[in-house]
Amino acid sequence: MKKLFITVAILAVTTTIALTQTYIKPKYQKRGNPRVELEKVQITKKYTIVYCTYTSTSEGHACVDKDMYIKDLASKKTYPLIKAVGISICPKRKNFKKAGHRFKFKLYFPKVKYNVRNIHIIENVPNAFNFVKVHLQPVA
DSSP: OHHHHHHHHHHHHHHHHHTOEEEESOOOSEESOTTEEEEEEEEOSSEEEEEEEEEOSSSEEEOBOTTOEEEETTTOOEEEOOEEESSOBTTSOEEEOSTTOEEEEEEEEEOOOTTOOEEEEEOOSTTOOOEEEEEOOOOO
16 A cells, blocks of 8 residues: 555656746846846646746836737747736736835746747836747756
8 A cells, every 4th residue: 555655646746747847047038127037937737837036126016917928939829918926917016115125926828838949928018027039948
């Protein structure tokens, strides 16, 4: 019974790992807003999750546009924003009262194919949280 439990546990962990691909600090060609850092991109069974950190330069607010999307550069297919965690979707705003305020947030999009290697992360607004030609380099 103990061997069966261990075998099932190993299989469950292996399956979870196989269904998730994570790209830490992926390289990109250009970004639209210097206050936003791209921390990682994770492709799960259901979503493509973009992890970011925002650092304010003054008192103010931040939000992401509801029409934000990911674009697969090879197929030209777009994947619309589903939800945001840690940051509001405009017109709601995340407010901060001082320069240097840092917060992390996640953006959820439909799952891209595992073989996708280059994407744009696009928010078509002024001072956008855009990342152009993000390279998803597989870890060997």
